Amino acid sequence: MIVQALSFYVFAAVLIVSGVLVVANRNPVYSVLFLILTFFNAAGLFVLLGAEFLAMMLVVVYVGAVAVLFLFVVMMLDINFAELRQGFVRYAGIGAVVGIVLVAEIIFVVSSGAMSPAAGALGGSPMPAGVTNTEALGNILYTDYFYLFQAAGVVLLIAMIGAIVLTHREREGVRRQRIAAQLARDRRSVEIKKVPTGTGI
C-alpha cells in the first residue's frame, strides 16, 4: 500500500512539474523533452489505476510517434518562438475573461446537473472479471463495436484518397527508383573491367 501511495505522489509531482516546465521553458527542444517526461509519468499513473493497456498506448503512440514528430518539427523548422509569444500580454486580459466565462459555465452546468435515474443501469459496464483490460477492450472493439471499427477504417481510406487527389502531382524530370529494373539486373548487363593496380582506367 505504502509503495503504491508513494509512487502515486512521485508520479503526480513529476508530472505537474514537467508539465509546467513544458510551457515555461525558453528552449523548444527542452519543452518537447519535458513533454515526453510528462507522458511517461501519466503512463505510470495509468498503471497504478490498473489500466495497463492505456499506459502502453500512451508510451507507444504519444512518446513513440507524436513527441518524436514534435521533436523533428522543432529541430528541423526554423520557428522563432519569441515572435510567436508576442502579443501575449496584450491579449491576456481577453483570454482571462473568456476563461472565466467558460469556467463559470462549467460550474453552473455541473452544479445544477442531475443524472437520470435510469443512467446507472444503462451506463454500468464494469470490467469483466478474469481478463486483462487489453483483452476486454479487444472484445468490445472487435465484437460489439465491429461496425464502427470498420466504418472508421473507410473514413481513413477516404482521407488517404483525398490527400492523394489534392496534393499528388506528376512531376517532369524526376528520377525514380525502379526496383524491378534494379533487381532484374544480372551479370550480363554489367560490364566488369579488371583495373591494374596503380594505373587507373
Next chain:
Amino acid sequence: MAELNLHAALPEIWVAVSAMVLLLVGAYTGDRAMRLIGLLSMLVMGVAIVAMLGIDVSTVPQLAFNGHFIVDRFAVFAKVLALIAAMASVWMSFSYAEREGMARFELPLLMLLATLGMMLMISANDLISLYVGLELQSLALYVTAAIRRDTVKSTEAGLKYFVLGALSSGMLLYGASMIYGFVGTVSFAGLSTALSGATEPSLGLIVGLVFLCAGLAFKISAVPFHMWTPDVYEGAPTPITAFFSAAPKVAAIALFTRVLVDAFGGLTPQWQQIIFAVSVASMLLGAFAAIGQRNIKRLMAYSSIGNIGYALVGLAAGTPQGVSGLLFYMAVYVPMTLGSFAVILAMRQKGQMVEEIADLSGLAKSQPWLAHIFAAILFSMAGIPPLVGFFGKWMVFAAAVNQGLYVLAVIGVVASVVSAYYYVRVIKVMYFDEAVTAFDRVDGSLKLVLASSLAVVVIGILFINPLQNSAIAAAASLFPE
C-alpha cells in the same frame, strides 16, 4: 446483443466493397477510366437500391451490427431518395469534368463513398454511428469541393467547407458527450427509454441537445449555420454543387429527424422551440437574401436554405403527419433542384461556363425547351399549383396547422410569396429580355436529367397518392404505437 444480422446491411457492404474494387480498377487504369468508373458507380448505386427494397422491414425494423445500425421504412425511403439523387449527380458530372479538366477517376469514387456515408447516417442507431457516418460523408464532400485544385475558387470552397465543417463536427461531438454524460447511454433506444419518464430534463442534457442540433443544422445549412452555403455553392464545380444540394441534404435531414423524433421523442417540447426558430429564420433568410443575387449558383444556395426551412416546418410539428410531410417535401425537392442544376450546367457560351442570371436573357427564343423546363421547375419551386412543389409545401404547412403552429405556417406562406418574386424574376429574364449570346448545344446526358425532372414536376401530380402513402408509412416507423 451479439447479433450481426448482416443481411440488413447488405446494400452498405456491397457499396463499400464495390468502392474498394473500383478504386483498384482506377489505380491501374488511371484517369482515362473516369467515365467507366462513374458508370460502374451508378450501377453499384442502382444495385444497392434494388437490394434495399429487398430487405423486409414491413413489420419490425431490422437491427444489424449489435444494434448500431437500423433499417426501417423511414431508412429505406430516405436511402432510396439519396441514392437516386447521387446517381443523377454522377451522371451529370461526366461531360463537365471532361471539359473542365477535372476528369479524375477519384471523382465518381468519392461521390460513391460520400453516398456510403449518407447511407450509414440514415441508418445510424446511436450517437457514435451518427458521427462516423457523418464524417464519412463530409470528408468525401470536402475533397470533391476542392477537386479543381488549380482554381482558387474551388480550393477556397473546399477549405472553407472543411474548416467550418470541422467546427460543426466539434460542436456535435461536444453535444454528444454532454448527452452521454447526463444520460449514460448513446444508443437511440436507450436515450428514448431514459427520457420517456416525466421527470424534468437536466440542464446539462438540454445544453447537449442544443449543441447536437447546432452541429446537425450546419450540415443541412439551416440559418444561423448557413454562412458557408453560398460561398461553397458558388466556388465548387457546378456538378459538385448539384450533388451538395440534393443527396447530402436528404441524408442529413433524415438523420436530424431520426435523432430528434426517435431518440429525443421525450423532449419534444424542448427541441420543438429550436426547430421552430431555425425553420422561421431559414425561410425568411432564404426568401429575402436571394433577392439581390446575380449569380445563379448563389441564388440556388439561398433557395436551398429556404427549402430546408420549409422542410423543417414538418419536423417542428413533431407528429407523424409532419414527418411524412418532410419526407414528401424532400422527395419533391430533389428532382427540382437537380433539374435546376442541369439547366445551370447547360449555361455555356462558346465553350465557357457562365453563371450570371443575366446570361439567361432571351433563352425562350434561342432554346425554347430549356426555357420551358426551367420555367416549370421554378414555378414548382415557388409553390404554384398544380405543380408538385405546391403539394410539398401544402403538406408541411397542413401538419403545422394541425399542431396549432399557425404562426409558423403564416410565416412560411409569406416567405413562399417573397421567394416567388425571385423565381419569377429569372423566368422574366428568360422570356422577356433581349438575348445577348445564345447558349451552346445542350449535352445529351443533361437532356435526360432535364426530361426526368420536367416529368416529375408536371406529371408528378398523378403519383402524389402513392408517394404520400409511402411517406406516411415511412414516418409511422419512427413513432412507436
